Amino acid sequence: xxxxxxxxxxxxxxxxxxxxxxxxxxxxxxxxxxxxxxxxxxxxxxxxxxxxxxxxxxxxxxxxxxxxxxxxxxxxxxxxxxxxxxxxxxxxxxxxxxxxxxxxxxxxxxxxxxxxxxxxxxxxxxxxxxxxxxxxxxxxxxxxxxxxxxxxxxxxxxxxxxxxxxxxxxxxxxxxxxxxxxxxxxxxxxxxxxxxxxxxxxxxxxxxxxxxxxxxxxxxxxxxxxxxxxxxxxxxxxxxxxxxxxxxxxxxxxxxxxxxxxxxxxxxxxxxxx
Amino acid sequence: xxxxxxxxxxxxxxxxxxxxxxxxxxxxxxxxxxxxxxxxxxxxxxxxxxxxxxxxxxxxxxxxxxxxxxxxxxxxxxxxxxxxxxxxxxxxxxxxxxxxxxxxxxxxxxxxxxxxxxxxxxxxxxxxxxxxxxxxxxxxxxxxxxxxxxxxxxxxxxxxxxxxxxxxxxxxxxxxxxxxxx
Numbered sequence: 001x002x003x004x005x006x007x008x009x010x011x012x013x014x015x016x017x018x019x020x021x022x023x024x025x026x027x028x029x030x031x032x033x034x035x036x037x038x039x040x041x042x043x044x045x046x047x048x049x050x051x052x053x054x055x056x057x058x059x060x061x062x063x064x065x066x067x068x069x070x071x072x073x074x075x076x077x078x079x080x081x082x083x084x085x086x087x088x089x090x091x092x093x094x095x096x097x098x099x100x101x102x103x104x105x106x107x108x109x110x111x112x113x114x115x116x117x118x119x120x121x122x123x124x125x126x127x128x129x130x131x132x133x134x135x136x137x138x139x140x141x142x143x144x145x146x147x148x149x150x151x152x153x154x155x156x157x158x159x160x161x162x163x164x165x166x167x168x169x170x171x172x173x174x175x176x177x178x179x180x181x182x183x184x185x186x187x188x189x190x191x192x193x194x195x196x197x198x199x200x201x202x203x204x205x206x207x208x209x210x211x212x213x214x215x216x217x218x219x220x221x222x223x224x225x226x227x228x229x230x231x232x233x234x235x236x237x238x239x240x241x242x243x244x245x246x247x248x249x250x251x252x253x254x255x256x257x258x259x260x261x262x263x264x265x266x267x268x269x270x271x272x273x274x
Numbered sequence: 275x276x277x278x279x280x281x282x283x284x285x286x287x288x289x290x291x292x293x294x295x296x297x298x299x300x301x302x303x304x305x306x307x308x309x310x311x312x313x314x315x316x317x318x319x320x321x322x323x324x325x326x327x328x329x330x331x332x333x334x335x336x337x338x339x340x341x342x343x344x345x346x347x348x349x350x351x352x353x354x355x356x357x358x359x360x361x362x363x364x365x366x367x368x369x370x371x372x373x374x375x376x377x378x379x380x381x382x383x384x385x386x387x388x389x390x391x392x393x394x395x396x397x398x399x400x401x402x403x404x405x406x407x408x409x410x411x412x413x414x415x416x417x418x419x420x421x422x423x424x425x426x427x428x429x430x431x432x433x434x435x436x437x438x439x440x441x442x443x444x445x446x447x448x449x450x451x452x453x454x455x456x
């Protein structure tokens with residue numbers, strides 16, 4: 001049994017495996033997350049994501065297979081959520097002071113994930129200028145990738161938790177807890193799980209720290225409706241964390257636990273209405 | 275995917291509520307972090323006296339008020355640095371180790387301890403004292419069995435500020451160490 005924790009992706013990433021393996025197993029899992037951070041970080045003006053935001057409307061861009069995987073899933077969820085999940089909301093988060101400003105955005109008709117086209121498996125171009133933020137999906141992908149690395153290194157069971165979005169792997173049932181949305185130092189026991197992921201969207205830390213809601217409704221017409229406000233916490237259980245992570249936004253924005261999108265991705269919802 | 279739910283439609287919170295006074299996690303000792311960040315290297319302790327002037331410069335550069343301690347610094351034979359520091363935020367206290375290469379770039383960060391609680395507790399030196407010097411072997415007997423907590427994503431901003439302070443400290447005090455006589 002070994003547990004380590006590093007600050008990555010703007011949060012604390014904790015990796016725990018149940019057996020003793022050479023330290024390189026966990027090192028390599030962390031290294032894969034670092035690569036994802038380098039590729040998909042909005043904060044880093046040199047990241048591949050920043051390149052996409054600056055150039056993809058002018059030229060075709062060759063991207064890393066991992067970025068391509070994330071963009072494909074993002075497009076898929078965009079499609080099945082009827083546009084409720086759209087990574088093309090970076091500029092809204094910049095305007096709210098939640099993300100740094102790298103490019104001038106004024107008076108530009110910005111597109112969304114729907115404008116990205118794959119010219120080849122790892123070659124994309126956009127029809128319109130973009131300000132994508134992968135903050136709502138890349139963390140889940142990073143958790144999945146870390147799990148993939150750990151199992152390929154011989155780990156039979158364990159857990160990867162990226163600041164609250166997590167995935168358990170292996171056949172050991174594990175008790176999972178969710179933070180109580182009203183009193184964050186209390187937790188709720190949600191049962192025992194194996195081989196699944198859970199991710200959560202909630203505004204309790206945003207409220208605590210007096211920040212604007214980071215959940216953006218991409219379909220909102222008026223500025224006032226842009227930032228979604230909701231009570232409690234929205235969690236999604238799915239087989240892979242990338243889907244769990246992205247689908248929490250669909251639940252939070254739609255407010256519908258029965259949205260057809262969840263069945264499409266074999267996901268289940270947990271909405272704790274405090 | 276396979277799971278046994280306590281309940282999916284969570285109706286009765288009271289039944290499911292499991293109170294936590296404080297979430298304390300000890301990941302590893304200083305020695306373990308040294309082995310991870312500088313594998314197979316010998317580190318020698320290199321404490322540095324933090325003068326009031328230096329302390330003030332660190333505070334200005336990083337906006338962290340909690341004083342930096344100069345007695346948790348180690349050096350490798352080839353000029354790398356290993357520094358243990360902590361951040362005391364309003365909601366958490368984190369002890370962490372930073373490895374720097376001889377030029378002051380961050381090679382790696384490892385969290386040693388993470389204690390989450392409310393501000394008034396974390397802010398008290400006396401309260402913090404109970405966690406200092408604890409190792410993974412003698413972990414605090416406080417909700418140790420509660421692992422695997424999901425929820426809204428936690429931010430590591432304070433820790434990032436702390437790491438920034440460590441790199442400023444390198445520039446101000448370690449870069450030209452030992453101080454060369456002019």
